[in-house]
Amino acid sequence: QSMLTQSPSASGTPGQRVTVSCSGSSSNIGRNTVNWYLQLPGTAPKLLIYNNNLRPSGVPDRFSGSRSGTSASLAISGLQSEDEADYYCAAWDDTLNGYVFGTGTKVTVL
């Protein structure tokens, strides 16, 4: 199963803006909406962004998503210590007929 490509790590100081990128192909991000998940250590993933840029109830507006062509990005503004976690992008792939995740990005708050 192919995966979406993310940079392994990103970091920032409290209050800064951090961006996580996600690269895919025409069969996944190029055709279907992108979703983002946050996973704290030892816990289950939590949906953070869906349909490219929508936030589920309860997710702060500090988190925003965008998609352009076969790439997507997640922005975290006003970085806080509790944002330190692993972040995964994901999308349905029409060629594989399955859901594919990104390789994951560890965000560190310095």
Added chain:
Amino acid sequence: QVQLVESGGGVVQPGRSLRLSCAASGFTFRNYAMHWVRQAPGKGLEWVAVITNDGSGKYYADSVRGRFAISRDNSKNTRYVQRNSLSPEDTAVYFCARGTAMLPEYWGQGTLVTVAS
């Protein structure tokens, strides 16, 4: 509130089979597709399979197709994945998640499966 509770994990020998269950409560089970996603120790997330809300559609990752079988029982608010011919590469925490067919939204806490002799 919404609850998804996985069970059936444990230690299993290579080549054997195992059935995982996911018990759902707090929502109308038959209205949602259900996914399985796994995470090997220290690794990223890997989607495994999805079953549509009425059970008519089943989709699998290439890595498990032919070995895993997903099913559901809407009368019992439970779904299953039968896993056959297990290998050490199947060692992972297995999460169930509800959502649409193309979006796992809400996840359970997972159950650990260890394949070892």
